[in-house]
Amino acid sequence: MKCKRVQKLISIFIDGELKSGEKETIESHLRNCRICAEKMREMEGVQKLFSAAPKHTAPEHFAANVIANLKKGRERGFWFDFFLGEPAYLKMAEISCAIIFILIGMISGSVLFLGSGVHTQTEIRSSFSLDVFEPAPSNSIGGAYISILGGSS
Numbered sequence: 001m002k003c004k005r006v007q008k009l010i011s012i013f014i015d016g017e018l019k020s021g022e023k024e025t026i027e028s029h030l031r032n033c034r035i036c037a038e039k040m041r042e043m044e045g046v047q048k049l050f051s052a053a054p055k056h057t058a059p060e061h062f063a064a065n066v067i068a069n070l071k072k073g074r075e076r077g078f079w080f081d082f083f084l085g086e087p088a089y090l091k092m093a094e095i096s097c098a099i100i101f102i103l104i105g106m107i108s109g110s111v112l113f114l115g116s117g118v119h120t121q122t123e124i125r126s127s128f129s130l131d132v133f134e135p136a137p138s139n140s141i142g143g144a145y146i147s148i149l150g151g152s153s
């Protein structure tokens with residue numbers, strides 16, 4: 001049996017739930033394979049940890065209460081959950097965060113505009129205008145075409 005298969009079966013082996021044939025095969029493998037034996041010790045440690053943990057029992061009628069609450073939630077529907085359901089305060093927080101960010105954006109945007117010394121819309125437009133580029137340089141095909149047509153270039 002390969003180590004991979006043995007290591008898959010170790011936890012079942014520790015629980016003592018292996019078929020008799022597999023059980024012997026794994027026992028002999030563990031005697032001869034240091035790596036798998038080490039895995040086995042690790043697994044046993046984990047299992048001991050779990051079995052040592054204190055066990056809690058659910059309160060009385062726990063399952064029935066959970067089911068009743070689920071049914072109640074379904075009856076209330078989407079809009080109830082949106083406005084009055086428990087996560088509503090989270091949604092309100094999200095919405096107000098979005099509004100605050102938008103306001104910050106608007107305020108900082110207008111502050112930048114005022115600070116830049118550009119005041120009128122036409123000035124702003126001309127600063128972004130394509131007129132800063134030569135529409136057809138004279139040594140380009142477009143420029144040659146325009147000069148043939150008698151345009152100024």
Ligand SMILES: [Zn+2]
Binds near residue numbers: 034
């Ligand atoms: Zn092995």
